[in-house]
Every structure is written in structure tokens, then in C-alpha cells.
Amino acid sequence: MSQPSDIRDRGFLLFLALFAGLYVALIVGMLIADATYTTPDALLAALESEEIRYAAKLSFTSSTITALLSVWFAIPIGYLLSRTSFPGKALVDGILDIPIVLPPMVIGLSLLILFQTSFGQAVEGLVPVTYRIPSVILAQFAVACAFAVRTMRVTFDQLPERPEKVALTLGATRAQAFWRVTLPQAGGGALSAGLLAWARALGEFGPILVFSGATRMKTEVLPSTVWLELSTGNLEAAVAVSLLMVLAAITVLVTARALGVRRGW
Amino acid sequence: MPTRSRLGRTNGVALSIVGSLVLLVALIWTLQDDRDDSASAGHLTLYCAAGLKPPVESAAREYEERYGVHVDITYGGSGTLLSSLKVSNIGDLYLAADDSYSDLAREEGIAREVFQLATMRPVVGVSAGNPKGIATISDLLGPGVRLGLANPDAAAVGRAVRTAFTESGQWDTVSKAAVVMKPTVMDLANDLNLGSIDAGLVWDSTVNQFTGLESVHLPELEGSARSVTICVLESSERPTAALRFCRYLSSRDAGLPHFERMGYAAAEGDRWEEKPELLLFCGGMLNAAIDDTVTAFEEREGLSVTRVYNGCGLLVSQMNAGASPDAYFSCDQTFLDLVSERFHPGTTVSSNRMVILVRKGNPSGITELADLCGPGLKIGLAHPEKSAIGVLTRDLFEEAGLTERLEASGNIVLDSATGDFLVNQMRTGSLDAVIVYRSNAAAALGDVDLVALTAPGAQATQPFAIAHATNHPRTLARLLRAFTQTDSRARFDALGFGWEQPLPAESE
Numbered sequence: 001m002s003q004p005s006d007i008r009d010r011g012f013l014l015f016l017a018l019f020a021g022l023y024v025a026l027i028v029g030m031l032i033a034d035a036t037y038t039t040p041d042a043l044l045a046a047l048e049s050e051e052i053r054y055a056a057k058l059s060f061t062s063s064t065i066t067a068l069l070s071v072w073f074a075i076p077i078g079y080l081l082s083r084t085s086f087p088g089k090a091l092v093d094g095i096l097d098i099p100i101v102l103p104p105m106v107i108g109l110s111l112l113i114l115f116q117t118s119f120g121q122a123v124e125g126l127v128p129v130t131y132r133i134p135s136v137i138l139a140q141f142a143v144a145c146a147f148a149v150r151t152m153r154v155t156f157d158q159l160p161e162r163p164e165k166v167a168l169t170l171g172a173t174r175a176q177a178f179w180r181v182t183l184p185q186a187g188g189g190a191l192s193a194g195l196l197a198w199a200r201a202l203g204e205f206g207p208i209l210v211f212s213g214a215t216r217m218k219t220e221v222l223p224s225t226v227w228l229e230l231s232t233g234n235l236e237a238a239v240a241v242s243l244l245m246v247l248a249a250i251t252v253l254v255t256a257r258a259l260g261v262r263r264g265w
Numbered sequence: 266m267p268t269r270s271r272l273g274r275t276n277g278v279a280l281s282i283v284g285s286l287v288l289l290v291a292l293i294w295t296l297q298d299d300r301d302d303s304a305s306a307g308h309l310t311l312y313c314a315a316g317l318k319p320p321v322e323s324a325a326r327e328y329e330e331r332y333g334v335h336v337d338i339t340y341g342g343s344g345t346l347l348s349s350l351k352v353s354n355i356g357d358l359y360l361a362a363d364d365s366y367s368d369l370a371r372e373e374g375i376a377r378e379v380f381q382l383a384t385m386r387p388v389v390g391v392s393a394g395n396p397k398g399i400a401t402i403s404d405l406l407g408p409g410v411r412l413g414l415a416n417p418d419a420a421a422v423g424r425a426v427r428t429a430f431t432e433s434g435q436w437d438t439v440s441k442a443a444v445v446m447k448p449t450v451m452d453l454a455n456d457l458n459l460g461s462i463d464a465g466l467v468w469d470s471t472v473n474q475f476t477g478l479e480s481v482h483l484p485e486l487e488g489s490a491r492s493v494t495i496c497v498l499e500s501s502e503r504p505t506a507a508l509r510f511c512r513y514l515s516s517r518d519a520g521l522p523h524f525e526r527m528g529y530a531a532a533e534g535d536r537w538e539e540k541p542e543l544l545l546f547c548g549g550m551l552n553a554a555i556d557d558t559v560t561a562f563e564e565r566e567g568l569s570v571t572r573v574y575n576g577c578g579l580l581v582s583q584m585n586a587g588a589s590p591d592a593y594f595s596c597d598q599t600f601l602d603l604v605s606e607r608f609h610p611g612t613t614v615s616s617n618r619m620v621i622l623v624r625k626g627n628p629s630g631i632t633e634l635a636d637l638c639g640p641g642l643k644i645g646l647a648h649p650e651k652s653a654i655g656v657l658t659r660d661l662f663e664e665a666g667l668t669e670r671l672e673a674s675g676n677i678v679l680d681s682a683t684g685d686f687l688v689n690q691m692r693t694g695s696l697d698a699v700i701v702y703r704s705n706a707a708a709a710l711g712d713v714d715l716v717a718l719t720a721p722g723a724q725a726t727q728p729f730a731i732a733h734a735t736n737h738p739r740t741l742a743r744l745l746r747a748f749t750q751t752d753s754r755a756r757f758d759a760l761g762f763g764w765e766q767p768l769p770a771e772s773e
Contacts (some may be wrong), residue, residue, distance in 0.1 A: 057295075058296070061292050061295060062296070062297055063290055064288070065289060065292045065293060065296075068285045068288060068289045068292075069289070071285070072285070109348075109352075112352050112353060113352055114355075115353075116352055116353065129353070130351070130353055131355070133296050139488065157648050164373060179278065183278050184277065184278050187277075187281075190281075191363070203518070209341060209345070210345065210349060213312070213340075213341065213349070214315075214339055214340045214341060214342075215337055215338065215339040215341035216322075216337075216338060218499060219339075222342075226316060227315075228340055229316065229318055230451065230452075230455060231318065231449070232314030232315065232316060232318045232319055232451065232474075233316075233453050233454050233455060233458070233474050233475060235455055235459070236457065248386075
């Protein structure tokens with residue numbers, strides 16, 4: 001970043017900082033309000049509760065699985081959308097936006113209905129899904145993957161196509177060009193896509209509530225815990241769990257980004 | 266040929282892919298559910314209205330400690346859960362915050378038995394000490410009061426309040442005065458507790474769960490109480506275990522105290538017994554009509570019902586001598602009237618016409634009551650003190666003015682306590698005619714002929730009544746409901762009984 005040499009540049013940066021500052025202040029303000037509303041006892045009680053520890057484990061594990069799966073799917077989809085054209089591409093593009101646009105509850109309901117069809121029942125015969133842990137991951141994946149796809153597509157869009165073309169003229173196949181030239185450059189994008197999917201999955205609630213239920217020690221994730229505590233009028237516990245979730249999420253996101261930066265992403 | 270650095274990066278890609286695959290497998294492995302929760306007997310699935318979590322969870326935990334049955338509880342809004350259940354069709358139990366949902370579940374064929382747990386009344390919730398001095402509806406409408414309502418389309422309390430205020434003509438004013446409508450009653454209570462509203466129309470039980478809140482009762486809302494209910498789902502593969510948990514939860518000395526402790530007004534419940542043993546007195550004529558229904562009820566509920574079938578006069582004498590049945594299914598209302606102080610008012614289930622049975626081909630040419638007084642007949646009648654049919658027969662002759670003629674004829678060669686005994690005598694050929702119920706004759710129609718009696722008094726009605734003294738009034742109400750269902754009716758119909766229950770009972 002260059003030093004602002006001019007007083008007008010400084011004014012401009014201050015103008016930018018004003019917006020940034022206001023938004024950051026809003027977020028920090030909410031967290032401070034939360035922190036003053038709850039008590040150390042409520043935080044401690046939340047940490048000691050076996051149910052909440054289970055919900056935290058399930059939340060973090062399922063979100064990580066979802067993030068990995070999302071990146072695996074997002075890389076080929078993003079690459080196809082960015083580098084190829086095919087009939088119906090606009091339609092496919094639109095379909096991939098549906099999980100982002102639809103109200104989360106509708107995603108859950110649609111999954112629930114899908115698994116009552118003969119196809120769904122056949123899958124249930126192999127692996128029970130509805131109201132079980134796989135339904136949590138599937139509900140998270142259905143939404144989070146769409147965000148990862150958007151990120152990967154922008155990543156490939158922004159990578160210059162030239163090196164890939166050069167590789168092709170040098171006799172590489174498309175697959176070789178993808179594996180050896182394009183993909184190694186997309187690491188930063190893949191990390192961003194994974195983290196976005198992870199954060200999205202961690203906060204996912206609507207579809208899980210409908211498709212997985214909020215069964216204690218089984219399909220309860222942290223957002224369900226917050227909602228359950230709110231439903232029984234236990235605001236202190238709801239806030240305590242929210243704060244723990246925020247702390248854990250920030251730690252993971254900041255650490256992952258730092259690791260990415262160190263690798264040159 | 267790739268350069269050295271590119272090769273390194275490619276290896277990095279391969280490493281990332283393999284690494285993420287290993288991580289994925291490892292994570293999935295840690296999520297393996299170690300509990301076998303399939304169809305084991307010691308396991309139930311309950312879909313529970315989220316607001317009811319505190320009492321239900323503590324009662325379920327106690328039940329697991331006592332009986333080793335784990336109840337897996339899934340929480341959600343009553344309506345949301347019902348929608349999911351309609352689609353998924355799995356699970357054993359559904360606990361709704363409001364009986365309108367359990368009624369709906371029953372109408373839609375999702376739920377079978379329904380148990381009442383607690384009642385709730387809409388009140389005005391305010392901060393402790395009532396700082397705004399709210400006592401009437403007009404106090405809620407003042408400019409200094411921020412009023413919150415629950416959305417009448419989403420929350421049961423909103424619906425109850427709208428119905429009550431629409432009746433009193435105040436809904437428009439009240440709904441316009443509200444600064445906010447919230448989707449659930451707990452959202453509204455949380456707002457009250459936070460101080461973002463001054464008054465909210467919520468359930469009394471909701472207010473009782475917050476130390477910082479108190480209730481103001483409005484006379485306009487007094488008639489709007491609703492019930493918390495739990496239903497056994499049609500989809501349950503373990504209905505007996507599910508019913509046993511429902512009985513536990515709805516028992517006055519087991520599950521209901523958990524609700525009382527959390528501020529609910531508990532419903533009237535049975536006394537808890539793991540396997541209740543009920544005593545049912547029934548008129549002899551009902552034996553074939555009800556025995557299969559009672560057996561099915563015993564099996565489904567996991568309890569035992571001892572049936573004592575006998576002439577109703579004998580049953581009444583036994584009760585007067587100290588017998589104390591939990592319920593009495595009487596041959597005729599007149600016998601229930603004799604012991605009415607022991608029972609709640611009866612519910613008439615069926616009726617039974619009286620008929621004259623004659624020898625095959627009716628060789629004596631009997632077509633009406635008076636023909637029984639003709640010369641040279643051997644007839645059998647039921648005993649006028651020991652049984653309902655005997656009383657009705659005596660009254661029938663009296664009303665027709667035939668009592669003296671009958672006695673003078675000397676035709677009566679047999680009186681018996683039960684109609685079945687008379688039918689058997691008839692079949693052996695030792696009698697020319699007997700007066701019995703249509704239902705008594707059903708089994709013998711191949712051997713004898715039947716002459717209908719058309720007098721209005723030639724009929725008995727069968728009421729089912731529950732004893733004041735029983736510890737299991739709710740369970741017996743479910744038994745009554747079982748008697749009024751379609752399969753039970755088919756048994757009554759097949760035996761020639763009339764049906765006095767045009768519709769299945771609404772709720773127990």
C-alpha cells in the first residue's frame with residue numbers, strides 16, 4: 001500500500017474508514033451488548049452442559065465436512081462455468097443460484113419431501129438420512145455449496161487464461177493444463193470458498209430444523225441450541241451459546257486465513 | 266515438460282486432495298452414532314413443542330431413570346413439527362402446545378390417542394410490580410403503553426386472543442394499538458423480559474416461567490383456555506411403550522408435577538401405575554359385542570381389564586354389597602340409574618331391540634305379545650329382578666295390559682337371569698317361545714325364527730359409565746372411545762345391536 005502523500009488522499013482514506021468503522025462498530029457493539037447481557041455463570045454452565053458440548057462437536061465437524069465437500073464440488077463446477085460454454089449454461093447458472101435465493105426453511109422442506117419419494121426411500125434404505133446426522137450435513141451442503149461455487153467461479157474468471165492456452169499449444173491435454181497450470185493457482189480461491197462454505201454451514205439453521213429436527217444429543221447443532229434456549233425463554237443461555245459460537249468461529253477463520261497467507265494465497 | 270516449481274505445486278494439489286479426503290473420512294468416522302436407536306423397545310421418539318421443553322425434558326429424564334426407556338426428543342414449533350410429521354410419517358409421539366394441533370393431527374389421521382397435560386389461559390404479561398398499572402383493556406390502548414401481540418396466524422395464543430376479542434368486538438382496536446406482532450409466545454415473553462414492550466398478551470404459564478414478569482387477568486379472556494396435549498402417532502411401531510410414556514406423563518403423581526413446578530395448571534390425571542388393572546362390570550348381553558375390543562385395548566395399552574359379565578340385577582347387587590368396579594357397561598339405563606351415585610353420567614353406546622324367538626317355521630303362529638298368552642304354550646322369560654331384559658319384559662306385558670292373562674295362562678315354565686340361557690333352552694327344543702334381545706338371538710338364527718316386537722318400550726339402551734372412585738378415569742375414557750370406533754361398531758352391528766353413537770367421540 002502506498003503512503004498517502006497528499007492531504008486529499010488522506011481525506012479520501014478517512015472517508016473510506018468512516019464506513020468501515022461504522023460497520024465494524026455495529027458488529028462489535030452487538031457482541032458487547034451480548035457480553036453484558038450474559039453472565040460468566042451462564043457461559044460456564046453452557047460449557048459444562050453435555051448437550052451443548054455435543055452440539056458444538058456436531059456443528060464444527062459437520063461444517064468442516066460440508067466445507068470439504070463443497071470445495072470438491074465447487075472446483076469442477078466453477079471451472080466448467082468459467083472456461084466452457086455449453087447449451088443451457090444460463091439455465092444451469094440460474095439453478096445454481098436457487099439455494100442462495102430460497103428461504104432456508106424451504107430448502108429443508110424440499111429435502112424432507114425429496115427423501116419421501118421412491119428415490120429418497122431407496123437412499124434411506126442404504127443410509128438412513130432423515131432426522132439423522134447425514135441430514136444435517138446434506139442440509140448444510142445444499143446451501144453452502146452454492147456459495148462455494150460462486151467463489152470458485154469468480155476465482156477461475158480472474159485467473160488469466162493465457163498460461164492454460166500456452167500449455168495446450170505445448171501439447172498438454174485439457175486435463176493436464178487444468179491439473180498442472182490452473183488448479184495450482186486457484187489455491188487461494190479454494191481456501192476462500194471453503195471458509196465461506198464453512199461459515200455458512202456453521203450458521204445454518206432453517207433447513208436443519210425442518211430436515212433433521214432439533215433432537216438433543218443427536219441432530220442438535222449450535223444454532224438449534226440458541227433457538228431452543230430462546231424458545232424456552234432462557235435468554236442468558238441463548239446469548240452465552242451465541243458468544244461461544246462467535247469466539248470459536250472467529251478463531252478458526254482467522255487462523256485459516258493466516259495459514260493461507262503464509263502459503264502465499 | 267513442467268518446470269520444477271510447477272511440479273512442486275502440482276504435488277501440492279495432489280497432497281491437498283488426498284489430505285482433504287483423509288480428513289473427510291476421519292471426520293465422518295467421529296460422527297458415527299454409537300447408540301442403536303432403530304426399533305429397540307427401550308427407545309421412543311417424541312416431537313415436542315419447543316416451549317414445553319423444561320417440564321417434558323425433566324419428566325422424560327425421570328422416566329428413563331425409573332424404567333430405562335430413552336425418549337429422544339426433537340423440538341420445534343407445534344405447527345412446524347406437524348407439517349414435518351405429515352411428510353415424514355415417522356416417530357412415536359407428538360406433544361403440541363395447543364390442542365388445536367392435536368385435533369388437526371387426529372383429523373389428518375396422523376395421531377390416535379390424545380392425552381391432556383395442562384391448561385393455559387391468555388393473560389396480559391407485564392413487568393413485575395405492573396409499573397404501567399394495567400388492569401383493563403383500555404389501559405393497554407393508552408399512548409404510554411407499548412403493546413405486543415403474538416401473530417394470530419402463527420401462534421396459538423394469538424389465535425385464542427383474536428377469537429376472544431373478535432367476539433367482544435375489540436380486536437380491531439387492540440391489533441391496531443400493538444407496536445409489534447411476534448411469531449411465537451416465547452418471542453413475545455422474551456421482548457417483555459428485555460423491556461422492549463410494556464405489555465404482551467401471552468399464556469399465564471409463560472409468565473410463570475419468568476421471575477421478572479407477572480400476569481394481569483382480563484375477564485374478556487377467561488373463556489379462552491387451551492390445553493397442552495400429547496398424542497400417540499399412527500406411525501409408532503411401539504404403541505404400547507408410547508402409550509405407557511403418555512400415561513406416565515399425564516399421571517397426577519408422575520409426569521404432571523413437573524408441569525406444575527414450571528408454572529402450568531396441570532390437567533386432571535390418572536394415578537400412575539406401570540400396569541393398571543381395571544375392573545369392568547358389564548351386562549351379559551354385551552359379552553360378544555365388546556370382548557374383542559377390550560382385548561385389543563389391553564394389548565395396545567399394556568394393561569389389564571378384568572371383565573365381569575353378568576345379569577345387570579346381579580351386578581347392581583354386587584355393587585351394593587361393596588364391589589367397586591372402575592366402570593360399568595350396563596344392559597340398560599334403568600340399572601345404571603340404580604347405582605348412579607357411584608358413577609359419572611353414562612354415555613349411551615348402543616341399543617338392543619327385544620324379540621320373540623319361536624320354533625323354526627313358527628308352528629304356534631305367534632306374531633305378537635298377546636299370542637304368548639294362548640293355550641298350551643311353554644314359554645321362557647327373563648327374571649324381572651335379576652336382569653334388565655326381565656324388567657323390560659315385565660313392563661312390556663304391563664303396558665299391553667296382558668300381565669294377568671299371562672299369569673292365568675300358566676305358560677311360563679322358566680325364568681332365567683340371562684337371555685343367553687333362554688336361547689339355549691329354546692335351541693334344545695324344550696320351549697315354544699322366549700323373549701330375548703336381538704343380540705342374544707344372533708347365534709341361534711339357524712335353529713329358530715324371530716318375531717320382532719314393535720312397542721317403543723321393547724328396547725334397552727346400553728350406557729358406559731366411569732366410577733367416581735376410580736384412579737384411572739382418563740384410561741377408561743380411552744376405553745370408551747375404543748367402544749365408539751368403527752371396528753367396535755361393526756361388532757355391535759353384526760350382533761343386531763342398534764348404534765347410539767352417530768359420530769366417534771371427539772376427545773377423552
